[in-house]
Amino acid sequence: MDTTHPQVLPEGSPLVRFSGVTKCYGPLTVLDKLDLDIAQNEMVSIIGPSGSGKTTVLRVLMTLEKINDGVIYVDGEPLTHMPKAGGLTFSTERYLHERRSKIGMVFQQFNLFPHMTALQNCVEAPMQVLGLSREDAEERALNLLELVGMGEKKDQHPTRLSGGQQQRVAIARALAMRPKVMLLDEVTSALDPEVIGEVLNVIRSLNSEHNLTMIMVTHQMGFAREISDRVCFFYEGKIAEQGSPEQLFGDPQNERTKQFLHAVLDAS
Amino acid sequence: MGYWEFLVEYLPKLANGAVMTVMVMVCATLLAVTVSMVFGLMRLSSHFAIQGAATVYIEFFRGTSLLVQLYWIYYVLPLMGLTLSPFISGVLALGLNFGAYGAEIVRGGIQAVPRGQYEAALALNMSPFSRMRRIIIPQIYTIILPPAANLTVELLKATALVALITVVDLMFVAKQINATTWLSAQVFGTALIIYYAMARFALIPFLRWLELIAARKIGKA
Ligand SMILES: Nc1ncnc2c1ncn2[C@@H]1O[C@H](COP(=O)(O)OP(=O)(O)O)[C@@H](O)[C@H]1O
Ligand SMILES: [Mg+2]
Numbered sequence: 001m002d003t004t005h006p007q008v009l010p011e012g013s014p015l016v017r018f019s020g021v022t023k024c025y026g027p028l029t030v031l032d033k034l035d036l037d038i039a040q041n042e043m044v045s046i047i048g049p050s051g052s053g054k055t056t057v058l059r060v061l062m063t064l065e066k067i068n069d070g071v072i073y074v075d076g077e078p079l080t081h082m083p084k085a086g087g088l089t090f091s092t093e094r095y096l097h098e099r100r101s102k103i104g105m106v107f108q109q110f111n112l113f114p115h116m117t118a119l120q121n122c123v124e125a126p127m128q129v130l131g132l133s134r135e136d137a138e139e140r141a142l143n144l145l146e147l148v149g150m151g152e153k154k155d156q157h158p159t160r161l162s163g164g165q166q167q168r169v170a171i172a173r174a175l176a177m178r179p180k181v182m183l184l185d186e187v188t189s190a191l192d193p194e195v196i197g198e199v200l201n202v203i204r205s206l207n208s209e210h211n212l213t214m215i216m217v218t219h220q221m222g223f224a225r226e227i228s229d230r231v232c233f234f235y236e237g238k239i240a241e242q243g244s245p246e247q248l249f250g251d252p253q254n255e256r257t258k259q260f261l262h263a264v265l266d267a268s
Numbered sequence: 269m270g271y272w273e274f275l276v277e278y279l280p281k282l283a284n285g286a287v288m289t290v291m292v293m294v295c296a297t298l299l300a301v302t303v304s305m306v307f308g309l310m311r312l313s314s315h316f317a318i319q320g321a322a323t324v325y326i327e328f329f330r331g332t333s334l335l336v337q338l339y340w341i342y343y344v345l346p347l348m349g350l351t352l353s354p355f356i357s358g359v360l361a362l363g364l365n366f367g368a369y370g371a372e373i374v375r376g377g378i379q380a381v382p383r384g385q386y387e388a389a390l391a392l393n394m395s396p397f398s399r400m401r402r403i404i405i406p407q408i409y410t411i412i413l414p415p416a417a418n419l420t421v422e423l424l425k426a427t428a429l430v431a432l433i434t435v436v437d438l439m440f441v442a443k444q445i446n447a448t449t450w451l452s453a454q455v456f457g458t459a460l461i462i463y464y465a466m467a468r469f470a471l472i473p474f475l476r477w478l479e480l481i482a483a484r485k486i487g488k489a
Contacts, residue, residue: 062391093396100393111388114486115406124402125392157487177392 003087005071005078013076015040015213016061016181021070021080023056023237030056032237033070038181038215043207045224045245046217048234049260054217057234058183061215062105063096074102075180101129104179108186110166112158118145118169119154122176130177137176144172148202164195168202175206182206184216196220203227221264225249233257274454278445285441286462292355292427292437296362297420303367304416308374309400322371329368335429337361342433358430366423373415377408409482417475421467428463438462 005019016038023031030053038044046054059065061072063079071088072080081088082095113121122141126132132140145151148168158166167187174182184203188196200223206212207227218224224231225245232242233254241254252258269277310322329337338361345352352360381404389399431439442459446452 064387064390097393097395100391103391105391107384107388107391109384111382111384113385113388113403113407125389125394128398128402129393129395159487173392 002071002081002089005081005088007078007083007088009073009076011076013073014038015042015075016215017073018057018061019071019073021060021072022068023053023060023065024068030237031060031067034238036232036239038213041211041213043213043227043229044215045228045231046215046234047219047221047224047231047260048240052234053237054234055185056237058105058185058215058217061181062103062183063100064105066090074099101177102180103183104174104177104181105183106167106170106174106185106187108189110158110163110170110190112166112170112173114158117155117157118150118161118172121158121169122173125173126176141172141176144175145169147175147205148172149198162195163191164198167191167199171199171202171206181213181215184214184218186217186219188218188220219264221249221261233260235260269451271454274451275458278449278455279458281441281445282438282458282462285436285438286466288435288437289424289427289439289463290466292358292362292430292435293424295359296366296423296427299359299363300366300370300419300423303363304370304374307367307371308378311371311375312378326368326371329365330372334361334365334426335432337365338429338433354430354433354435357433358427358435362423362426362430366419366426369419370416373412373419374408376415377412378404380411381407407486410479410486410488413475413479413482417472417479420475421471424467424471425463 009017014037016036018034018036021031021034021036022029034053034057036057046057048054056065060067060080061074067080070080071078077099078088078091079096079099080091082091112118113124116124119138119141122144123134123137126137126140127134142151142154145154148171150165150168150172153161153165153169158169161169171187187203188199191199200220203214203216203223204227207214216224216228228245230242231245231248232239233248233252233256234240235256241248241252241257248257249261252261307322307325310318311326313319313322338358341352341361342354342357345357385403385407386399389403394403427437428439431437431443434440438459442455446455449455
C-alpha cells in the first residue's frame with residue numbers, strides 16, 4: 001500500500017505524470033525514480049544512448065511492463081495503481097482495461113496483424129474493445145488510412161506493403177482508438193532511408209494539424225529539433241537534461257548531453 | 269489363385285473395411301483436434317490448477333501405451349459400469365491419445381507467434397480472450413500444420429489397432445480373409461498398399477492444401 005502519492009491529481013494537472021517511477025529487471029535498475037510530466041497537446045521527444053531506458057518509459061506507460069515503485073498518472077487518475085482505502089494499490093487487469101485505451105503505441109517493428117488487411121487491422125480493436133459497429137469502425141478506419149496516405153492500399157495484407165507503408169497503417173491503427181496520448185518508439189529505425197520521410201510527414205501533420213499529445217523516442221535529431229516542444233535526454237534511467245529543442249541542441253549544459261550529441265551528429 | 273482373381277473376390281470386402289478405417293480416422297482426428305486446442309491452451313494458462321490438469325493429462329496419455337489405453341476403454345470401463353461400442357472406444361482412445369501430442373504442438377505454436385503481436389493487441393486494449401481468439405490463434409496454423417500433418421499420418425496408421433477390439437476396419441477384414449484363405453502375402457500386401465494410398469494420395473494432399481490456405485490467410489504464398 002502506497003500512501004505517499006495522491007489518489008487523484010488536482011484540476012489542471014498534466015495529462016501524463018511519472019512520479020518517482022522505478023523499473024528494475026532483476027538487479028538492473030532501468031528507470032531510476034523518474035519524474036516526468038507531459039502536458040495536453042505537448043510533443044515530447046526522448047533521446048539518449050542505447051540502453052538508457054527510453055523504450056522502457058513508453059512500455060511502462062503503455063502498461064506492457066509493471067513498475068516496481070512510484071506511480072504513473074494519466075488524465076489526473078493513477079494508472080499503474082488504483083485507489084484503495086486511504087492509499088494506492090497496484091492496478092488490477094480490470095482497472096487497467098478501463099483506462100488503457102487512453103494510450104496508443106506505435107512500435108519500431110510495426111507489429112501489424114499479418115492475417116488481416118490494412119483496413120481490418122484498423123477496424124479490429126475499435127469493434128472488439130470500443131464496441132463500434134462495423135460501419136462506424138470502417139468509416140473511422142478509412143478516414144485515418146486516408147490521413148496517413150494509405151486509403152488506396154486498404155485491402156492489402158501487411159506482407160504486400162513496404163516498411164514505410166506498414167508503419168503508416170500502424171499509426172492509423174493506433175489512432176483509431178482515439179488515444180489521448182500517442183507513444184512512438186523509434187518508428188523509423190527499421191525503415192529503409194528512402195521511406196523514412198513519408199512516415200515523418202505523417203507525424204508532422206498529426207502534430208501540427210491535429211494537435212495530438214505525443215511522446216516520441218527517436219534517433220532522428222533533425223526531426224526532433226524541428227517538431228518537439230520539449231526534448232528529454234535520457235541517461236541511465238534518468239532525465240539528465242531537458243529543455244526546448246533550441247536550448248538542448250543549441251546550448252546543452254550537461255556533459256553527457258554534449259558527448260552524446262557530438263557522437264550522433266558526427267556519425268550523421 | 270492368381271492375384272487378379274484374389275482382387276476381384278476380396279477387394280470389395282477390403283474396401284468396406286477401408287471405409288470404416290476412414291470413419292474411425294475422421295472421428296478420431298476431430299476429437300484429437302479439439303483435445304489439442306483445449307489442452308494446448310490450458311497448458312499456457314496462468315492458473316496453476318488448470319495448467320497442472322493439462323500437464324497431468326498430457327503426461328499420462330503420452331507416457332503410456334496406446335494399445336493399453338484402448339483395452340482399458342473397451343474392456344475395463346465396462347467393469348466400472350461404462351460400456352462403449354467398439355467404434356466409440358476406438359475413436360476415444362485414438363483421439364485422446366493423439367490429442368495429448370497435438371496439445372504440445374498447439375502450445376508450441378502459440379508460443380512461436382512473435383511477442384510483438386501479443387503486445388500490439390494489448391496496446392490496443394484487447395481483452396485476453398480477444399487477443400487469443402482474434403490475433404494469436406489465427407496465426408498459429410502455418411506454424412502447427414507441418415508437425416500436425418505428421419501426427420495425422422501417424423494417426424491413420426494407428427487406426428489399425430482398433431481391429432483388436434473388433435472394429436470391422438481394413439485391418440480386421442484383412443485378418444478375417446487371411447484366416448479363411450491363408451493368402452497372407454496377398455491379403456496383407458494389399459492392405460499395406462491401401463493404407464499407403466490413403467495416406468499418400470488423399471490425406472497428405474489434403475493436408476498440403478490446408479497448409480496453402482493457412483499461408484494465404486497471412487498473406488504468404
Ligand atoms: N525484458 C527485459 N529483461 C531484462 N532486461 C531488459 C528487458 N528489457 C530491457 N532491458 C534492459 O533495460 C535497459 C533499458 O532498455 P531500453 O529501455 O530498451 O533502452 P533504450 O530503448 O533506451 O535503448 C537495457 O539495459 C536493456 O538491456
Ligand atoms: Mg529502445
